[in-house]
């Protein structure tokens with residue numbers, strides 16, 4: 001479905017209310033018109049992005065800036081890793097689930113290609129792809145790693161209060177872990193559970209780099 005953002009921001013409840021919604025209670029939302037029919041819907045920014053990523057909505061005209069959950073840049077400030085946090089509703093994760101999510105995000109979102117893509121289904125699994133040109137959207141993850149052991153410390157350290165959404169909390173957990181990793185406070189060589197970060201080349205790519213939450217990428 002095609003939608004047209006009006007540019008009008010108001011305080012209202014979001015009409016969409018995805019898992020990432022920030023306007024389940026009155027908060028700033030943007031009015032968009034859906035076509036055909038020009039029906040008005042009021043939608044918060046994360047929900048608008050989710051609808052576009054899922055391929056359900058298509059923006060007419062102007063391109064929307066893309067935000068990623070966490071972006072990691074190299075020392076030279078080149079985008080190296082895009083991290084998306086998604087929760088699988090049950091602990092039994094179907095085969096190909098991660099592959100489908102990545103494909104949807106890359107095909108529909110307009111996020112630029114980065115050398116690495118990481119999908120975090122915390123606290124279950126971390127999926128890592130090393131992206132190659134030409135981009136293979138159907139590619140299964142290069143690494144599937146149990147997230148619990150790696151992230152336990154951060155999950156315990158950061159408190160999840162009801163002030164922040166669950167997704168924001170999980171983004172914080174991922175960003176905290178990555179921040180320590182780029183500062184080389186955790187050495188993959190000395191940590192067998194992190195061997196994949198070293199083997200994939202990710203460690204070298206992001207070492208001494210920077211970690212940005214809710215980063216806008218072009």
Ligand SMILES: [Zn+2]
Nearest residue numbers: 014021044047
């Ligand atoms: Zn929303």
